Amino acid sequence: MTGGNALLVADLIGVAVFAASGASAGVAKRLDLFGVAFVGFAAALGGGILRDLVIGAAPPLAFADWRYAVTAVAVSVAVFWLHPTLHRVRRSVLALDAAGLGLFTVTGTLKALDAGVPEVGACLVGMLTAIGGGLTRDLLTGQIPAVLQREIYAVVALGGAVLVAVLHRFQLTGLLPLAASAALMTVVRLxxxxxxWSAPVAVP
Structure with missing residues (x-):
């Protein structure tokens, strides 16, 4: 599999898991089918849209490539209909969110590097790509965004983005090292x- 194909596959898998995460959160909030699909769509594609706007890719892939939107909506609708078979919805949301965090960090960082963004900036873009979907999901479902709470979230994405940038410098951007990087971030988040584990908070 070529690097471009590997990146596309990772991107679409990230879309799917974040769509499932967003749709699961919508189900937990007892939204209707449209609401669940909308939250899933926004959670899946919000980070990618932000990434493409930052790196100047117009129109964003979410609108330019039908596979992204179809994947997000199809997974969201599937979660809506299959949710009775999902046990402990909250745990499902957290696990899927962790997987999406890892995948989107990888794809966001690589796309920024391929667009000519310097390594430090590419790491920030990768982090924003990863946290954008979860941030959108939490805001739409009335939750305090995980990235703003004590749980380690954005720190995992930033550390993973640095790892991806190092792999890119040594031209290790095949499917295996990228998948390993995403898996490592998922495991650390879980x-x-x-x-x-938590970041320091101000003492009142």
Whole structure:
């Protein structure tokens, strides 16, 4: 598989998992079918749209490539109809969100680097790509965004983006190292949730 195809596959998988995450959150809030699909769509594509606007890719892939929108809507609708078979919706949302965080960090950082953004800026774009979907989902469902809470979230994305930038410098951008990077971020995020790792907060 070529680097471009690997990037597309990772991007679409990220869209799918964030759509499932957003749709699951919509189901938990008892939204109707349109509401669930809308939250899933926004969660799946919000970060990518932000990424493309920052790097000057117009129109954003979410609108230029039908596969992105169709994937997001199809997964969201599937979650709406299949949610009775999903146990512990909240845990499903958190697991899917962690997977989406890893995948979108990888694709966002690589696309920024390929667009000529310097490495530091590309890492920030990768982080914004990763947190954009979850931020949109939480705002639409009336939750305090995870990125603003004590849970380690954006820090994982930023660290993963740095790892991707290092791999890119050494031309290690095949499917295996990218998948390993995404998996590592997913595991760290889930460990942070399980062990309640948190960033420092101000003492009142």
């Amino acid at each position: 460990l942070a949730l399980h062990r309640r």
